[in-house]
Amino acid sequence: MSDKKEILQGEFYDVAIIGAGPAGASLARMLDSEKYRILVIDGAEHHEKVCGGLISPDAQYVLAKHDICLPSEILASPQLFSVRTIDLSDGLTRYYRRNYLNVNRERFDNFLKSMIPKSVDTLKARCEAIDRLPDGFSLTLSEGVEIRCKYLVGADGASSIVRRSLFNNQKIHKYTAIQEWYEAKGENPYYSCVFDNDTSEGCSWIFFKDGELVFGGAFDIKNSREAFEAQKEKLIKLGIVPESVFASPKKIEACLVSRPKIGSGIFLGDGTAFLIGEAAGFISPSSFEGISYAMLSAEMLASSMNMADSPEKIIKKYRKNALKLIFKVIVKCVKRPFMYNRFLRRMVMKSGVTAIK
Ligand SMILES: Cc1cc2nc3c(=O)[nH]c(=O)nc-3n(C[C@H](O)[C@H](O)[C@H](O)COP(=O)(O)OP(=O)(O)OC[C@H]3O[C@@H](n4cnc5c(N)ncnc54)[C@H](O)[C@@H]3O)c2cc1C
Known part of the structure; x- marks a missing residue:
């Protein structure tokens, strides 16, 4: 993203989008830049997304x-x-057909950013403070640069400053996600999804990326590191990952990840400030898949902003458009116990339904 700091001091935009992940980059691509003067701000040096x-x-x-x-x-x-x-709790293993694409996340995000039209201004900066003005918002960016905007969009992920600053009463349950990267040493390249009720009410995963093995998981914020290490011990003991692989991590990363529940966590914004992607709470509560939700919520807000001509109509339309996505989250919440409740999961896994024989 370009650095337009000098020309931006005090500038006014119709729309400022904080965050150029899948949600922000998709919105910037789809918003009508003839109708709106748009600025996208992202503070990441490289895409550090866990x-x-x-x-x-x-x-x-x-x-x-x-x-x-x-x-x-x-x-x-x-x-x-x-x-x-x-299932580490019950010592069960099953294989299920899934067709994910395994990608390099930084390159994927950069690719989405490369599709932002030239008519949209982009700025590499962190948004550090947001003030409400009678006719919009004033944003304080890193190094003291200030800009103003009429509409503000929070596409800034799980730790959204837009959500924290403007809608602090709209809480969402969060876990700490921890990932470690190791040299794969010729391990069998499955994508594994790991459940262990003793250490986590979330799930963990092992996957392979270009010669590296990655082990990660979502854990209770209180004791995340201890739970992560306890799971590693179990994986070693059961012979799923050799101790020699876990011995020397090349990279350790952590962040917060949201988990919406039925009736709480999703919030789309109000007035002239809107939330999309994980900032709005859009992420699968069962698998933590969030890229499709980010792109879909961006599409829904873009069509609302492109068609409607007043803040009231935009939010009304966005709420209506987003119902389908909210319903999808609710369905995933209903599905969740079949993955996370030990008894139900054992029943499903033992039955072998939809498993690869
Ligand atoms: C460990 C883990 C594994 C996951 N694995 C998958 C997976 O395999 N597949 C999948 O589909 N989903 C996965 N997800 C979920 C997925 O990563 C997110 O749901 C998705 O990235 C959300 O997209 P977004 O655009 O809303 O936010 P993000 O991708 O988080 O983008 C937010 C952007 O905002 C910028 N930003 C934040 N704050 C500021 C600020 N103050 N100023 C300026 N810029 C700011 C950040 O730099 C970032 O670029 C995973 C999540 C975690 C935690």
């Missing part, structure tokens, strides 16, 4: 709908056709 980098069938559908083809350099090796589900 992520599995798996493009789900739902995300593939959104890409197809927008006629977007991925260049091969975005893909990581290997590509995956099944997920190995491991």
